Amino acid sequence: MxxxxxxxxxxxxxxxxxxxxxxxxxxxxxxxxxxxxxxxxxxxxxxxxxxxxxxxxxxxxxxxxGELSPIALRLRETALPHMVRLYEATGENVHLAVLDAPTPRTATVLFAGRLTGRASVPTLGRGGGRHPLHTTGVGKALLATCDDAWLDAYLAAPLLPETTLSITDPAVLRAEVDTVRVRGYATTHGEMTLGNVSVAAPLGLVSDLPRAAIGVVAHADETLERRLAPIVVQAAKELTRALRQD
Incomplete structure (x- = not known):
């Protein structure tokens, strides 16, 4: 039944x-x-x-x-003030996402929350929506939190493109994940929606919550990564601290 x-x-x-x-x-x-x-x-x-x-x-x-889920009741509610500060600092879309991974091959990004405004660039993300890990900033940030064995299993499945700029080569994606682990944030450049760029950072692991990431999606801009990366990384650190104190 x-x-x-x-x-x-x-x-x-x-x-x-x-x-x-x-x-x-x-x-x-x-x-x-x-x-x-x-x-x-x-x-x-x-x-x-x-x-x-x-x-x-x-x-x-x-x-x-559904609103009683820890993703809504604990993660999203705690994240909202941090998301608001990111939106006020950028005027662009702010996404909160978690890793939904029954198995590595079926893993996706699940959007737990989103803030946007009239001047924000249009995106496909919505609360409760799902998207591929390898084409989204928050998705790449989440991949960076997984161990190599899990990543091997994920990369064994085809990486389907969303746009002509999507990464579909497992070796290229693995190298990018390694870069995310070193510098602390992920980026995309037209890989989910042409003309959009994103900067996202993973949260630290929090007991009883899935792996999570926070990010900003904006119009393509050569200076965006340099401007946004520090504040997105800081937001992820502050949100992690708030969740662990909850």
Whole structure:
């Protein structure tokens, strides 16, 4: 039963936050009769909501439960003041992300929080969204926190490109991860979205929380890395200290 419910809920995504029962059946691979039965139960519990005459959405009860996760309740809430200071210093997008890694081959970046403004460069990142590790600044920062055996397993899977500038050569990515470990921050240059650059730093390990990183995404600028790196690294250190004192 739980597996069927998860297949149904996983059918929703950022491009399809509202789906009909028929669409949910097609996306989940479940029989339409099963989908109707599950939907009736999930709507009654508030886990799924109704949208119009035929549509369904993720329900408020599921969101409420999700907000009790340590990623939301502890990491994001503690990080918010530090993210605000980064935004005030840059006027650009500020991302907080964690490593979601059931296995190295399936590992991704999971965005735990985001601050943006009217003048900020458009990005694909959103709270709760997932992106590849090797094409994002926060992702590269997270890779730098993993040991070599884990990194070997991750690099054994194909590195798929997001743009023409994405790194797809495992040797090149490994060398860049080594650089991140030495200097303390990661960068991307149009590797997730053309015209955007990012600077990100990993947080230190914190008990009972996944590996995390904080970063800024901005318009391409030759001076950006030099200007942003020190304040992003400092923000990561201060946030780590705050979390360990929590």
């Amino acid at each position: 739980l597996q069927r419910i998860m297949r149904l809920l996983s059918a929703f995504d950022e491009d399809a936050p509202e789906l009909t029962a028929a669409q949910l059946a097609a996306r989940s691979g479940l029989p339409l009769s099963t989908v109707h039965r599950l939907l009736a139960q999930l709507v009654a519990e508030g886990v799924v909501g109704r949208a119009g005459s035929y549509g369904y959405t993720v329900g408020a009860r599921l969101w409420e439960i």
